[in-house]
Amino acid sequence: MSATLDEIAGTFATESPLLVAKGVTKSFWGRTGLFKPRAENRALDDVSVTLREGEILGLVGESGCGKSTFAKVMIGLEKADSGTLDLGERRIFAPGERALPPAERGIQMVFQDPYGSLNPRMNVHSILAEGLRIRGELKAAEISAEVRRHLELVGLGPDSLTKYPHQFSGGQRQRLCIARAIITRPRLLIADEAASALDVSVQMQILNLLLDLRDRMGLAIIFISHDMAVIEYLCDRIAVMYRGRIVETGGAAAVVDHPRHPYTERLIAARPRVGRRRTQRQEQDAESMEAPLAPGASRCVYVERCPRASEICHTEAPPMEQRAGTAFACFHPLEDRGDPRPLA
Numbered sequence: 001m002s003a004t005l006d007e008i009a010g011t012f013a014t015e016s017p018l019l020v021a022k023g024v025t026k027s028f029w030g031r032t033g034l035f036k037p038r039a040e041n042r043a044l045d046d047v048s049v050t051l052r053e054g055e056i057l058g059l060v061g062e063s064g065c066g067k068s069t070f071a072k073v074m075i076g077l078e079k080a081d082s083g084t085l086d087l088g089e090r091r092i093f094a095p096g097e098r099a100l101p102p103a104e105r106g107i108q109m110v111f112q113d114p115y116g117s118l119n120p121r122m123n124v125h126s127i128l129a130e131g132l133r134i135r136g137e138l139k140a141a142e143i144s145a146e147v148r149r150h151l152e153l154v155g156l157g158p159d160s161l162t163k164y165p166h167q168f169s170g171g172q173r174q175r176l177c178i179a180r181a182i183i184t185r186p187r188l189l190i191a192d193e194a195a196s197a198l199d200v201s202v203q204m205q206i207l208n209l210l211l212d213l214r215d216r217m218g219l220a221i222i223f224i225s226h227d228m229a230v231i232e233y234l235c236d237r238i239a240v241m242y243r244g245r246i247v248e249t250g251g252a253a254a255v256v257d258h259p260r261h262p263y264t265e266r267l268i269a270a271r272p273r274v275g276r277r278r279t280q281r282q283e284q285d286a287e288s289m290e291a292p293l294a295p296g297a298s299r300c301v302y303v304e305r306c307p308r309a310s311e312i313c314h315t316e317a318p319p320m321e322q323r324a325g326t327a328f329a330c331f332h333p334l335e336d337r338g339d340p341r342p343l344a
């Protein structure tokens with residue numbers, strides 16, 4: 001399976017991708033009851049992803065599918081069980097090699113909760129200057145100039161410098177988090193549900209800020225969300241994740257216009273619309289995701305919920321296949337428009 005994924009990763013990346021993650025696997029071990037044995041929860045199962053400079057990749061999937069775990073493994077908050085990660089010429093981790101410390105990886109992250117990730121006792125200048133001070137490469141005056149420049153880049157004025165996090169709105173705090181993330185010049189920014197907690201108009205401002213930073217700085221971004229509508233707006237490419245696996249990946253337009261995997265189609269159909277209640281089926285789906293995940297068995301990860309599942313889906317894991325700009329892991333992919341839709 002890995003070999004096929006590598007080939008596919010190569011097809012979608014340019015000649016020299018910035019980021020290459022290959023076969024990243026991570027399990028958590030825990031008990032489901034007092035006298036139960038420890039069970040494996042495979043949060044990431046053979047995940048391979050590539051990314052070019054200046055490209056925005058949307059990682060989408062429902063709660064518990066492993067999106068944040070992937071981000072944490074990349075920035076070094078969690079350790080992968082296997083797999084390799086390269087960023088440019090830097091080897092971040094590989095089996096049997098010492099992993100690069102988080103501060104040297106050139107990857108920064110923005111989290112969902114901007115208030116929780118900003119120290120309430122530090123003012124804006126100290127928050128933004130901290131990363132540069134730790135590096136020790138710049139003099140105090142140069143650091144102050146960088147702080148001002150980055151405040152401006154994210155759309156905040158110099159009057160913010162002496163303020164504290166509680167003196168900002170949620171959207172402004174998220175701008176601060178973005179400024180703090182980019183001031184150390186990362187090559188890759190990971191935004192994990194970075195706009196999800198904000199109301200719709202502020203959410204759009206943050207998405208547009210990320211687009212602007214990509215254009216100005218050539219920043220590569222992995223944007224994590226469970227919201228397909230947001231992913232579609234922002235991203236050049238999409239990777240759809242289900243139970244720790246990438247089940248479909250490709251150009252954003254190709255994936256959204258012609259989803260091949262039944263799960264991708266379901267995510268697209270479930271794009272949130274204001275005022276629409278979740279259907280009974282979506283409620284059931286949300287509940288079934290809360291069950292502990294079984295380690296990658298020789299079957300399709302989506303088999304229990306798939307309206308197209310046949311015998312082979314229960315006995316073999318589908319290999320990645322390519323068609324018209326997307327790659328997907330499904331024995332019974334959706335055909336082009338006009339195909340009878342199972343979820344109608």
Ligand SMILES: Nc1ncnc2c1ncn2[C@@H]1O[C@H](COP(=O)(O)OP(=O)(O)OP(=O)(O)O)[C@@H](O)[C@H]1O
Pocket residue numbers: 028029030041043061062063064065066067068069070226293
């Ligand atoms: N530190 C941990 N210890 C044990 N299990 C964990 C840990 N972190 C994550 N998990 C488990 O790994 C799986 C993937 O979790 P993860 O947080 O990556 O999902 P997610 O896709 O980010 O979900 P959400 O959209 O709700 O943020 C879940 O089953 C979760 O319970």
Ligand SMILES: [Mg+2]
Pocket residue numbers: 067068069192
């Ligand atoms: Mg998460």
